[in-house]
Amino acid sequence: MKNKLKNQILEFCKEMEEDKLVVLGDTMSVRCPGGMLITSALKPMAEIGEEDILFVDKKEPKDELSALHLAIYGAREDINAIIMNHAPFCVGIAKGSKKFPACLDDMAQIIGPTAKVSPSGSASDVLKTLHGRNACLIKNGGVIATGRTLDEAHTGSLVLEKGAIAYVGSTVLGNPVKISTFDALLMRFIYKTKYSKKDQADKQAELEA
Numbered sequence: 001m002k003n004k005l006k007n008q009i010l011e012f013c014k015e016m017e018e019d020k021l022v023v024l025g026d027t028m029s030v031r032c033p034g035g036m037l038i039t040s041a042l043k044p045m046a047e048i049g050e051e052d053i054l055f056v057d058k059k060e061p062k063d064e065l066s067a068l069h070l071a072i073y074g075a076r077e078d079i080n081a082i083i084m085n086h087a088p089f090c091v092g093i094a095k096g097s098k099k100f101p102a103c104l105d106d107m108a109q110i111i112g113p114t115a116k117v118s119p120s121g122s123a124s125d126v127l128k129t130l131h132g133r134n135a136c137l138i139k140n141g142g143v144i145a146t147g148r149t150l151d152e153a154h155t156g157s158l159v160l161e162k163g164a165i166a167y168v169g170s171t172v173l174g175n176p177v178k179i180s181t182f183d184a185l186l187m188r189f190i191y192k193t194k195y196s197k198k199d200q201a202d203k204q205a206e207l208e209a
Contacts, residue, residue, distance in 0.1 A: 005030050005037050006053050012083075012154050013045040021087045021157055026142065028083040029069045030150055034058060036073060038066055071123035072130070072146065081150040083157050086142040089164035093117070094137035100167050101178035107163035110156050111135050113181050115163065135160050 009028060016022045022045045029038035032055070039045065040052040054062075058074070061067035069082050093100050099116040102108035107115070117137045118129035126144060129136040135145040135156050145160060147153035167178075 002032060002037065002055070005032055006050055008150055009037065009039060009053055010048065010050065012150050013039060013048045015154060016083070016085060016157070017044070017046040019158060021085050021161060023086045026083075026085045027065060027069070028150065028153070029066075029081070031073050031080045036066075036069060038069055041065060068121065068123050068126065071127065072144075075127050076130070076146070078148060079146045081147050081153040083145045083150075083153045084142055085145070085157055087157065087161035087164070089168055090115075090137050090143045090161055091141075093164055093168065094139055094141065094143075100164065102163060103166050103170060103178050104159070104163050105179070106159050108179050110152070110159050111163070113179070115160055 009030060012028060016026075016028070024044050025041045026045060027039050027041050028045075029036045035056050035058040037053050037055055039048050040054065043052055056062055056066045056070070058070050061070050065084075069084075072079060072082055094117050097117055099114045101114050102111065112133035112135075114133075115135060115137060116129045116133065117139050118125045118141075119139050120126075121138050121141050126136065126138070130144070130146070134147060134152075135143065137143055143157065143160060145153050145156035147156055
């Protein structure tokens with residue numbers, strides 16, 4: 001299973017670089033028996049090789065970054081993959097806002113009614129900000145996107161930046177667009193319980209086969 005997970009991580013590292021959503025220091029991880037596999041923060045994602053994907057025991061985090069990943073896995077059984085990145089529009093919003101609303105259907109479905117900004121990168125602040133959501137921003141920092149699979153976390157990263165671009169664009173034009181809280185919550189409920197449930201379960205089963 002670890003070899004399959006490593007191959008998948010390498011695939012998504014390249015995709016994140018192609019999407020121009022990462023900088024040096026960004027990481028991704030996947031939950032695995034006894035701990036997690038996490039990419040080294042010392043190399044750009046485009047240069048990550050199999051030797052740069054490290055197993056970290058859930059009881060022995062190596063540093064603050066791996067401790068944060070493990071804290072999220074420990075608190076959220078529904079999360080099996082995490083991507084921490086610096087998408088440019090999200091980073092810009094995180095500098096001066098506490099949250100921004102979902103203004104696109106796919107953001108409401110995958111992320112939630114709003115994307116909140118954690119006041120810091122501490123585990124306690126991040127977990128509080130992630131409550132009920134699949135992603136959050138970090139004030140003066142980057143983005144955390146999570147998912148049941150790495151594919152879903154990657155999609156969350158893309159959707160969150162797309163939502164940030166749409167929100168900033170509509171704000172510049174003077175008419176911020178947003179989906180009502182009720183509609184956003186309904187979209188997310190349907191996505192999690194119907195449309196994506198079997199798809200994500202199938203992808204997870206492929207890794208475990």
